[in-house]
Amino acid sequence: MRAVVADDDRSTALMLSRTLEKWDFEVTVAHDGTSALDAIIKGPTPSVAILDWMMPGIDGIDVCRRIRQASLSSYVYVILLTSRSSRQDLVAGLDAGADDYLTKPFDPDELRARVRVGQRMLALLANIKQLSGLLPICSYCKRIRADENYWEQVESYITDHSGARFTHGICPACFEKVASEIKT
Numbered sequence: 001m002r003a004v005v006a007d008d009d010r011s012t013a014l015m016l017s018r019t020l021e022k023w024d025f026e027v028t029v030a031h032d033g034t035s036a037l038d039a040i041i042k043g044p045t046p047s048v049a050i051l052d053w054m055m056p057g058i059d060g061i062d063v064c065r066r067i068r069q070a071s072l073s074s075y076v077y078v079i080l081l082t083s084r085s086s087r088q089d090l091v092a093g094l095d096a097g098a099d100d101y102l103t104k105p106f107d108p109d110e111l112r113a114r115v116r117v118g119q120r121m122l123a124l125l126a127n128i129k130q131l132s133g134l135l136p137i138c139s140y141c142k143r144i145r146a147d148e149n150y151w152e153q154v155e156s157y158i159t160d161h162s163g164a165r166f167t168h169g170i171c172p173a174c175f176e177k178v179a180s181e182i183k184t
Contacts, residue, residue: 001119002046004028006036006063007081008055012104016050016081019108023115033058037066045073048118053082053093061096068097075125077118081106127163 003025007013010031017027028043030036034057040049049067051060058066064078080098082089093101099121100114135157136145143151155166170178 001048002026002028002044003048003050004030004036004039004046005050006030006033006039006055006060007050007052008032009052012052012081016111019111020048020050020115023112032056033060033063036060037063040067040076041070041072046076047074047122048077048079048115050079050081051098053080053084053089061093064093064097075122077122079111079114079118081111 001024003020005013005016005020005027006029007016008031013029013031017029020027025048028039028046030039033051033055036049036051036055037058040046040063049063051063053060060080060082064080067076067078077100078098079100079102080093081102081104082093083104084093085103090101099118102111102114137143137154138145138151141151142154144154144157145151146157158164159166
């Protein structure tokens with residue numbers, strides 16, 4: 001898994017990156033908000049971002065907002081790690097898009113527990129498939145045009161894109177129609 005650590009305090013950034021590396025994360029370190037945002041948006045999308053609130057350039061709150069506005073390839077679990085400890089700050093951080101909030105100095109065991117929560121959430125999100133948008137469907141055979149301009153059965157398409165499974169039967173109206181066609 002990839003992680004981005006953003007903190008202008010170099011000793012905190014080093015401690016965080018070494019801690020995450022022990023937990024098998026590939027870590028990118030940024031020392032200001034602009035670099036952090038670039039690492040998250042332009043680089044391969046990280047699984048986790050740990051952001052300081054007060055940084056040069058763009059602050060951590062604004063980085064959170066911009067992450068949530070960006071069209072990323074996958075969800076980024078954002079933890080704000082800051083010395084700001086008031087309830088208003090916590091609410092502002094979560095409202096800006098942070099998934100979790102820790103105050104400095106941080107406890108490594110608590111950080112690990114919160115990172116694990118993020119990993120569980122990301123694993124759940126990875127298992128969710130969602131149908132969205134316009135589905136081109138043939139009005140005669142009811143096949144759906146897939147992404148590669150290949151026409152496939154609606155059941156196959158939905159199974160591939162949602163995880164739903166189908167069983168087949170005949171509804172009463174169709175049964176009567178088929179039965180009358182067979183008799184003739």
